[in-house]
Amino acid sequence: MAVDIQSVQARLQALRKQIEHHNHRYYVLDDPEVSDGEYDALMRELQALEAEHPELQDPDSPTQRVGAGPLAAFGTVEHAVPMLSLSNTFSKEELRAWYERNMVRRLGRDATGFVLEPKIDGLAVSLTYRDGRLAVGATRGNGLVGEDVTANIRTIRSVPLVLADAVTSAPGPRRARVPPELIEVRGEVYLSRTAFNKINEERMAAGLPLFANPRNCAAGSLRQLDPRITATRPLDIFVYALGQVSENEPRSHWQALEWFRELGFRTNPYNRRCETIDEVVEQCAAWQERRESLEYEIDGVVVKLDNLDDQRELGAVGREPRWATAYKFPPTQATTRLLDIGVNVGRTGSLNPFAILEPVQIGGVTVKLASLHNDEDIRRKDIRVGDWVLVQRAGEVIPQVVGPVLSRRPPDAVPWTLPETCPVCGSPVVKLEGESMARCTGRLVCRAQLWETFKHWVSRGAMDIDGLGEKLLSSLMNAGLVKTPADLYGLTKDRLLGLERMGDKSADNILRSIEASKQRPLPRLIFALGIRHVGDQAAVLLTGHFGSLDALMAASETEIQAVEGIGPKIASSIVDYVADEGNRAQIERLRQAGLRFEHERAASREGQLSGLTFVVTGRLARATRGEIEARIKSLGGQVADAVTRKTDYLIVGEDAGSKLKKAESLGTKVLTEDDFEALLANPP
Ligand SMILES: [Zn+2]
Structure with a gap:
């Protein structure tokens, strides 16, 4: 068959370009223009054409990101310009001292213009492009010689295989229309927290040892001899430095970052230019506050003097440049002795082991207790009483034991077993089969x-009973006044006044709060019952489908499982719950007390939000985020995690951060909770 080879070639090139463009929109800009389906169709067409015409194959085709088989060993790469390491500063004072020592004394003047970049906890790499094509990807190694991990680097979707040749209208000197003949950039390869957790969950299920943190996981993934394994790990990159370049050298670091973006590299959106050292100090402190809000781990902020001539003038001392420093946050991990293992009993009877530690300072806080997840986890990690253990503390979450330090295990360390009672x-x-928790x-x-x-019943997301705090609950239980939540609705003022330190007015207030809780809508009640696996989202979905508690209780496991978004675990747990006589008696008493068992359908109707995409952010006052998201879904709307051009509405609570900014910059419609209610009452 005579095929016009030139037209095939043209089509191949067009497809490759189009796919790379969409890759860039999706992986680098986080702002896709086409649906996954459209993207897949392009990819399939390209694969089919390439299969038909192997002679027209191109190593930089988007189909070629994942190479063939594993390597025997990595080659070495000598860095043309050494990859320096950074000096560290641990306080505002040290940061100012760094400035005094280098800028003021060496340059002999108050230097201005700094670039601040979040210090990603990942793995530094160097990427070399020749004639606009990725030629070599290497690890930092010892700074002079690294490992050749080109095949693995190619699997990272946010690494361009071919550099963009268009110049945008960015300010600064005019640059060439084509990428330089040679350019080497440096960046950090990392894994998001979500990706890290998912990988560890899969490893846990497969009985494999877990990675201690995202950095180890990223390093392990990048240093895989088999690129096909690397390709399964959603590694990402931020490019942050110029190694060497053959032409058009930028004047400042800030300009270099801008250029990187034009060439198609992913740079950190939080990079920021500051004028004075005072501003730098202030920003570094602000970063420490919000480090937990990022999708990836950062361990500090890198401060760089912006002007490249000044950088050159200052030079380096040993392997550390004088013109940059890493402002490091307090560490989040430490090692200490595991003195004992205690056990808590949860709401659904789960036995939760916890670690009793020799007190240790982590990030400025003394840690004495830490979570140990469950007994399976303890066994798999082989954590023994008496061990030295690595403890991690991040943000507000409970500190966790990452694992034992086996090299320091004392001979008398004792393996732990779960109590039988x-x-x-x-x-x-x-311990039921298929469950990690003993009960x-x-x-x-x-x-x-x-x-x-009880604590769950009165909580904000459930029946939200104001004024019934832990102290009062505990007195009520101790006095034998309540045993189960239904007992709350039989409380009288006389009985309450019988409690110690209970005044007339407080008793009235509490009774009023309890009375008010009877009006909570059905999803709240279903959630409050505390049925295992039934969270606030599931409660909304179940309500939307069954409409009443009685209908839900009468439903079979198959019927429940047929509800969109409800899995077999939830279904079987509900059926078990309903089968229990004690539970049914409790529900009858709640009915007698006058709680709302029926769902009042508001003006909303099915499908009224179909075709609309929502993002929810910030602290909400009326409902939990899960509830709002479930409502949107039950009305046919879509819920996304990030604000993009495809987002129709951003629903904001208090303290909405970067998503609100993004929405404002894109012109996305922003709704308060009230606006959202109004939208439902009066759909678009
Ligand atoms: Zn018990």
């Missing part, structure tokens, strides 16, 4: 479970 009520402990079977006699059940 509940440490609170003495009931037998069972106490004394549901209605276990004080620990009842206590947690």
Whole structure:
């Protein structure tokens, strides 16, 4: 068959260019222009054409990101310009001292103009492009010689295989229309927290050892001899430095970053230019506050003097440049001794082991207790009482034991076994097949479970009973006035006044709060019941489908599972819950008390939000984020994590951060919770 080879070639080139363009929109700019389906169709067409015409194959085609088989070993790469390391500063004072020592004394003047970049906790790499094509990707190694990981680097979607040749209208001197003959850039390869957690979950399921942190995981993934494994790990990159370039050298670092973006590289959107050292100090402190809000881990802020001539004048001392420093945050990990393992009993009877530690300072806080997840985890990681353990503390979450330091294991360290009876009520402990948690079977006699059940019942996302704090709950339980949540609705003023330190007015207030809680909508009640696996989102979905508690209770496992968004775990847990006589009795008493068992359908109707995409952010006052998202989905709308051009509405609560900014810059419509209610009442 005579095929016009030239037209095939043209089509191939057009497809490759188009796909790379969409890759760039998706992976670098986080702002896709086409749906996944459209993208896949282009990719399939390209694959088919290339298969038909192997002679027209191109190593930089987007189909060629994942190379063939594994390597025997990595080659070495000598860095043309050494990859320096950074000096560290640990306080505002040290940061100012760094400035005094270098800028003021060496340059003999108050230098201005700094660039601040979040210091990503990943792996530094160098990328060399010849004639606009990725030629070599290397690890930092010892700074002079690294490993050749080109095949693995190619699998990272945000690394361009071919540089863009268009020049945007960026300010600064006019630059050439084509990429330089040679350019080497440096950046940090990293994994997002989500990707890291997912990889560890999969490894846990497969019985493989876990990665201690995203940095280890990223390093392990990049230094895989088999690029096909690397390709399965969603590695990402931020490019932050120029190694060498053959022409058009920028004047400042800020200009270099801008140029990188024009060439198609991904740079960190939070990079920022500051004028004075005072501003730098202030910004570094601000970063420490919001480090937890990022999708990836950062361990500090890199401060660089912007002017490249000044950089050259200052030079380096040993391997550390004088013109840059890393402002490091307090560490989030430390090692200490595991003195003992205790056990808490949760709301659903789960036995949660926790670590009792020799007190240790982590990030300015003394840590004495840490989570150990479950007994399976303890066994798999082989954590023993007496071990030295690595403890991690991040933000507001409970500190966690990452694992034992095996090289320091004392000979008398003792393996741990789960108690056979509940440490609170003495009931037998069972472990069901397929579950990682062991449970106490004394549901209605276990004080620990009842206590947690109450706390959940009164909580904000559930029945939201104002004024019923832990102290009062505990007095009520101790006085024998309440045993289960239904008992709350039988409380009288006389009984309350019988409690110590209970005044007339407080008693009235509490009764009023309890009374008000009867009006909570059905999803809140379903959530408050504390059925295992039934969270706030599931409660909304179930309500939307069944419309009443009675209909839900009458439903079969198959019927429940047929509800969109409800899995088999939830379905079987609901059926088990309903089968229990004690639970049914409790529900009857709640009905007698006058709680709302029916769903009142507002003006909203099915599908009224179809075709619309929402993003929810910030602290909400009326509902949890999960509830709002579930409502949107139940009305046919889509919920996304990030604001892009495809977002129709951003719903904001208090303290909305970067998403609000993004929405404002894109002109996305922003709704408060009230606006959202109004939208439902009066759909677009
Ligand atoms: Zn118990």
